Amino acid sequence: MDRVKTGIEGLDKALNGGIPYRNVVLVSGGAGTGKSTLCLQYLVNGAKLYGEKGLYISTEQSREELLKAAEGFGWDLEELERQKLLRIAYFDVVGTDHFLEKIYKQYTDFNPRRVVLDSLTTFTDSLLVSSARDDTAFSMVQVAETVSPIPKTEKIVAKTLLYQLMKKLRLFDATIILTSELLEESKGLSADEISEFICDGVIEMHYLGISGADSRTLRVRKMRYCNHNKSYIPYEMTSQKGIIVHEEESMDVLMK
Numbered sequence: 001m002d003r004v005k006t007g008i009e010g011l012d013k014a015l016n017g018g019i020p021y022r023n024v025v026l027v028s029g030g031a032g033t034g035k036s037t038l039c040l041q042y043l044v045n046g047a048k049l050y051g052e053k054g055l056y057i058s059t060e061q062s063r064e065e066l067l068k069a070a071e072g073f074g075w076d077l078e079e080l081e082r083q084k085l086l087r088i089a090y091f092d093v094v095g096t097d098h099f100l101e102k103i104y105k106q107y108t109d110f111n112p113r114r115v116v117l118d119s120l121t122t123f124t125d126s127l128l129v130s131s132a133r134d135d136t137a138f139s140m141v142q143v144a145e146t147v148s149p150i151p152k153t154e155k156i157v158a159k160t161l162l163y164q165l166m167k168k169l170r171l172f173d174a175t176i177i178l179t180s181e182l183l184e185e186s187k188g189l190s191a192d193e194i195s196e197f198i199c200d201g202v203i204e205m206h207y208l209g210i211s212g213a214d215s216r217t218l219r220v221r222k223m224r225y226c227n228h229n230k231s232y233i234p235y236e237m238t239s240q241k242g243i244i245v246h247e248e249e250s251m252d253v254l255m256k
């Protein structure tokens with residue numbers, strides 16, 4: 001099994017070498033836990049350390065916001081873009097039609113080995129809103145006829161949208177990270193409570209903000225085709241290196 005290194009040393013160790021090639025991995029966590037930073041670092045390391053092209057599809061932060069965030073960690077995204085090792089594609093999900101086709105076009109145009117979609121929550125939420133508003137978006141996912149007369153509950157629509165997205169992503173010759181918002185008290189592993197089952201892997205990120213300075217921990221909750229560290233692992237966010245994962249300090253404690 002080929003591994004795709006994130007270049008975040010402790011995380012690669014926790015994954016026994018990296019993310020299995022072509023896995024679709026969900027990075028799930030609350031506000032400010034570092035999901036977008038992890039995604040950026042995955043692509044920046046891919047470009048700088050391994051010469052691999054990365055595509056960042058953003059539905060939340062604009063291109064300028066991402067450049068600014070990256071600058072705080074000393075990453076010059078524009079330089080990587082000039083070297084054709086990185087592409088940032090921002091989609092304003094409100095009012096964007098044919099979203100899946102547009103993602104696919106970005107992929108075929110650029111042909112990256114690493115892809116990030118940040119965030120899945122914005123993506124599904126916005127499609128749910130438009131599918132509730134009119135039937136066009138709903139028929140776009142080709143379920144209107146097939147599920148009738150089953151009511152178009154949000155869950156069914158969300159599930160269908162996610163399956164459609166996943167089907168598209170699985171065509172990519174790339175290893176993919178998706179992000180999802182997650183409230184600390186949530187019982188599921190993603191905002192929609194479906195993606196964790198569809199994705200090949202789930203990495204949860206927590207920020208408790210108790211007992212001292214930085215109580216950040218992450219956990220590889222699931223990773224298909226891979227034995228991995230299953231404990232809570234402390235991590236830091238630093239201006240010098242971005243996310244640093246202290247795999248050697250893994251904790252076998254129950255936090256939920």
Ligand SMILES: Nc1ncnc2c1ncn2[C@@H]1O[C@H](COP(=O)(O)OP(=O)(O)OP(=O)(O)O)[C@@H](O)[C@H]1O
Nearest residue numbers: 030031032033034035036037038072073237238239
């Ligand atoms: N230059 C920096 N050095 C150290 N830590 C930083 C730096 N810039 C941001 N941070 C930390 O990272 C957090 C933001 O990280 P990030 O945007 O990756 O989180 P996120 O999980 O994507 O958040 P959101 O839910 O808002 O999308 C900030 O709240 C701050 O704690």
Ligand SMILES: [Mg+2]
Nearest residue numbers: 035036037060
């Ligand atoms: Mg973010």
